[in-house]
Amino acid sequence: MSWIVTGGAGYIGSHVVRALADAGLSPVIVDNLSSGVASFAPEGVPFVQGSILDRDLMEKTLREHAAEGVIHVAGFKYAGVSVQRPLHTYAQNVDGTRIVLEAMQAAGVANIVFSSSAAVFGTPDVSLVVEDTEKRPASPYGESKLIGEWLLRDQAAATAESDKPLRHTSLRYFNVVGSADPTVYDVSPHNLFPIVFEKLIAGETPRINGDDYDTEDGTNVRDYVHVGDIAAAHVAAAQRLAAGQSIEPAYNLGSGDGLSVRQIMDAMARVTGIDFTPEIGPRRPGDPDRIVATGELAARDLDWKMRYTVDEMVRTGWEARLRASA
Template structure:
């Protein structure tokens, strides 16, 4: 069993800069900080983010994470002592079509942000990473020691960013970095303060909720010939609120022990197939989801399930690690987002 990482007290958390805090995961992390009374500054270009997701109690600054002059001003003006970096492009399919965009934003802007953080004396940096760095894996639960072998530009852009940050820690011993590698994030804030609100949704659960709320006619299953029990892709779904809590723990770990690099899997260690997710949504909604079959999407592995030591390393205690709870929160958020006037619960 791995040794527990040291953590600073929650009450000692400094002001935190959250890049991409107008996005799904970033806004939930900002809420977790604000709920603890931490001064929180959100930096977001709103290219893919939604201004309405930024918590009212956060200080909002429009702009890009790669804008060094702006980031330096924000750090110095607000006394920022730690950074949660969520700003990124996240679509596997889009990365295959536009690889240069992904390398420029996910790698290039991360490098720029980290350099600015170092120059300003920020001691803790948490990069929103991904299980896509593992590629296809071998169908078994993936450990942080599993080979880094992405199969798409999205995964490579995050792997390159991780490597650069690891080297920066080695060269700057007052700097600590954590790279939580997410599996599939799901659900919404249980208080319905934030959830998915993508301009161009591509997450399975969000798309299925769009069908249940009448925004789409049918759900397309991309590939039924994977080497899995029902032929559809299997993923480890983790609730966004549990994920946000893990980020607070990672910040505390980075601040407690300078000069450390931590790669951590964030998943529950259990997988659900596309069919099982759709069945869970049907169970919580009481409504059938029309389905059709489509071809596999480029860059999609068959199975991605975590072997996660976050519980042991950080004392992470997930509260929402149940599939029907996750999809139930996601559907409740989508219905709330649309408002009562739509009345699209078919």
């Protein structure tokens, strides 16, 4: 029995693959390498290069590898770009999830862990987000992830009386950082850590977008969670589903207190040894002061915890990025 990891050659997906392999759960990668990196796939793990939009390929892969379940990480993950490319975003994230579910039903596979996003909440009116906080996504990306959660919910209801009822959970998180393997690093041009790393490597000064927020140091506060912890939570969810244990429809993988952008910048200077004073730019429209999620439910069921300090988050990400350019 195996677990199919869609997007398993990506930054997050390849960490999930490694964690599954370490837990003895026999991962199989499906990735079209649109944003994944072939070298991120661990040696010895079966790799199916192709799109989740290819229903026949998905069903064939599920059958040939006797899949016990799917960890669905693949998707178009750029919230800002999704505003300019809504049709592409919906095709990848909504159609893709629907096709994965269709293939699962045809192949008799009934367990799925969905890699959702805290973007489903949009800009909440509360500073500490819980699972039932109102969902008001502010981008096609956030909307597509929320629709993905609805698809799982509705398919579970539709198959509840069948011999293979769908069992599922969705994991929501904000900013994933760091590295749990020195050969894997965040390649996104839109995330804070790689943006700062590239600036420092180029000898340029990183920028903070606004320092007049209603927070302790004036910069906005977010959850920053280590990719190794995110991967471990996906594995724990898969194990819980496979064991037939009760599971919530969704979990927030949050820190409970968050970090400010200035705290991240200070850690960057400490860890890299590059002394810099960040430039201060204007606020980005729509950026709230503080959004942080509690991880209490996930701690109860998925052994969720923050195992890395901010300096360790920076160090592991920096070392992996430097190794890539060595």
